[in-house]
Amino acid sequence: MLIDLFRETIRSLSGNKARSSLTILGIVIGIASVITMVAIGQGAKSTIESNIEAIGSNLIIVMPGSQRVGGISQGAGSSQTLTLEDADAIKSQVQNVKAAAPEASRRYQVTAKGNNTNTQIVGTLRDYLAVRNITMNIGSFFSDQQTKSSAKVAILGPTARDDLFGVNVNPVGQSIKIKNVDFQVIGVTEAKGGSGFSNPDNNIYVPLATVQHFLAGNSYLSNVSITAADQASMTSVQQQISDLLLARHKISDPTQADFSIMNQNDIIATATSITSTFTILLSSIAGISLLVGGIGIMNMMLTNVTERTREIGLRKAVGIRKVYINLQFLAEAVVLTFLGGAIGVLLGWAASLAVNKFVSLNTRISLSAVLLAFGVSAVVGIVFGFYPARRAANLNPIEALRYE
Amino acid sequence: MIECKNLKKVYKNGDVETVALRGVTFKIEKGEFVAIIGPSGSGKSTLMHILGVLDTPTSGKYFLEGKEVSRRSEDELSDLRREKIGFVFQSFNLLPRTTVLQNVMLPLVYSGMPIKERERKARETLKYVSLEENKFLNLSNQLSGGQMQRVAVARALVNNPSIILADEPTGNLDTKTSHIVMKTFQELNSQGHTIVLITHEMEVAQFTRRIISVRDGLIEKDTKSNAH
Structure with missing residues (x-):
């Protein structure tokens, strides 16, 4: 049929x-x-x-909160409330934290051999490599020793390298000027692709202490990136960080917190x-x-x-x-x-x-x-x-x- | 074989009633060759539709092989047509762009019979109505009028029906071809097939052995002859 x-x-x-x-x-x-x-x-x-995942995995980012001047908000990130001690406390006191990388970033004018660009200078620690999934293409990242000694060394993102030295040139050993301070280039990172918010390929990485001494002139952080041990522990890590920082900053009312915490899952969602x-x-x-x-x-x-x-x-x-x-x-x-x-x-x-x-x-x-x-x-x-x-x-x- | 008792058929079109049959009673025995003749509007087409269970009478009784079939469901009527009745239409009604063989096989579709068996039966029937074998795979619209009618007859026969109903089978044919087709019917009748023929031409009706004249929805005359 x-x-x-x-x-x-x-x-x-x-x-x-x-x-x-x-x-x-x-x-x-x-x-x-x-x-x-x-x-x-x-x-x-x-x-x-x-x-978003290229930024890092299981990432939690703590940023300074908005500064209030007489009850008027100055916008998120405007206050200078986050310090290296806060970052160390998070790393040592919060459970299930795999790594924490403090960061002091700002845009500066950079010149090299007559080329110049304006880009994000990221002052951080070696932990940043692990937290943000960064791999090296040429040379190496700075060591903990170089951070301690405020060494004037810089690692270029591939786009920043292209802008300053030309496409695919090996710049290791050359010097660049950031805010008229001489830095020696010791490495170039692997390309990661643009991530919409900020392009990591355009960054220049220098030791945190160097930024604080020679560029910013203060010890405040622009954010702390934290990697949780796994996906499941992210919520509890976020809560612990919040509690810890409230206690450290002596704030009893969580709604008055002088920092904010962003969770990678929220961004993805x-x-x-x-x-x-x-x-x-x-x-x-x-x-x-x-x-x-x-x-x-x-x-x-x-x-x-x-x-x-x-x-x-x-x-x-x-x-x-x-x-x-x-x-x-x-x-x-x-x-x-x-x-x-x-x-x-x-x-x-x-x-x-x-x-x-x-x-x-x-x-x-x-x-x-x-x-x-x-x-x-x-x-x-x-x-x-x-x-x-x-x-x-x-x-x-x-x-x-x-x-x- | 066929028995009609006081068949009446009234068509309603809005408020207008048209009476097509006013009470028709007759009997056709197995092996008969009957012509139903009448002018257009006499009710002969209506009678043929009822005999072919394409339509049901408004009142009266119709017995096919001894069974009352005037009040049956649509599907039962379909089954009756498939099993008991073979139609031959005036305009052949062959499927265009379709081979002769497929046309003859049409009544066997959905019968559950294997396709090989259907084809064997169709070929057998086509040979029986003496169509040349090299025409079997031709498309139906490539045939001559007489050949088309023979294919139509083969299609009517392929199911081994109890009666063959032919509606003006020579209406579209010239005199010579009409004679050949009528001879074919006579041959089929002599083989024992019961044939009922609808026509308005006396000349065609002369080929049969019994003529039922219909006029104004009633039987006017019912004459049997042994002409051949």
Whole structure:
């Protein structure tokens, strides 16, 4: 029976190839755009997530809070409340802390051999390497000894190196001037890619003590980056840090805290929700074209039923039951959408790859999007094939046979 | 084989009632070759639709092989048509862009019969109506009028029906081809098939052995002859 149904369906669809293929085209475009849009959305999402993860893993960042002058907030990070002692206390007193890297960062004018740039100078400790997942390309990071002795050494990010010395030049041993103070370049970091907030490839790293003595002239920190032992302990580490700093700064009311703590998970969640909204927007636009394709199917099936009225009459006259006529027309619609769906998936896949290659937008084709598209196309076939099929099945055989 | 008792058929179109049959009673035995003749509007087409269980009478009884079939569900009527009745239509009603063989196999679709068996039966029937074997895989619209009608007859026969109902089978054919087709029906009848023919041409009706004249929804005359 099912084989009969399939055979009859293929026979009548191949009877009018031009129209069948035009109808399929509507579904092909619909499905292909859904797949491509979802792929672009998912790709953007994973790009942003991996960029955030490139900052470090299980990262918690403590920043000075806003300074209040007579009850007027000066904005987050404006107060000078975080010190190296706070960072040491976090490292030694909070449980499940793997590493903590204090940081005193500010933008300065940097010159080398007549080139100059304005970039972020990060004064920190060797722990920073582990906390921020930084690997060295050329040379080495400064040692604890160099920090202690306030050595005037600098490690360049690859972009900063390109700006000051030229692309792919080895600058180790050369000297640069930061705020008119001479520094010796001892290494270049591996490229990490931009992360939206601040590009680590553009940074220049110097020992924390050097920044405090020669550049900033004070001992305050711009933030402390902490790596928790694992994902599960992040909440408790964040809470312990908060309690510790409140105690150290002698603040009893947590709402009056002079620091703020950011958790990497929160940043990811925010970014994810933005990209998800974006994906939904793109796919609903694509979904509309799928709907239009479905209406195209219904239109064709209705024309089909009218055109084949005599055939339907004949089928009824030779004793083919109503249910088989209904099923046959439904099967025709489903086969059309299914074929359209299959071609659409291939086309969408190719389009995603093309976008990836030529527009350099990261795309990711997910199995769920493919399955969803296939499911939707089958449902479109059933929904939009249902009415024409019912109409065919309910035709009066006598009138159908007389139809001219 | 066929028995009609006081068949009436009234069509309602809004408030207008059209009476097509006013009470028709007759019997057709197995092996008969009957022509139902009448001018257009006489009710002969309505009668044929009821005989072919494409339609049900408004009142009266219709017995097919001894079974009352005038009040059956749509699916039961479908099954009756498939098992008991072979139709031959005026305009052939072959599926276009479809081979001769597939056309003849159409009534066997969804029958659960294996495809090989269906094809064997269809070939056998086509040979029986003497269509040349090299035409079997031709598309139906490539045939001549007489060949098309023979394919239509083969399609009617492929199920071994109890009766063959032919609705103006020569309506679209020239005189010469009409004669050939009528000869075919006579041959089928001599093989024992029961045939009921609807026509408005007396000339065609002369080929049969019994003529039922219908006029204004009633039987006017019922004459048997042993002409051949």
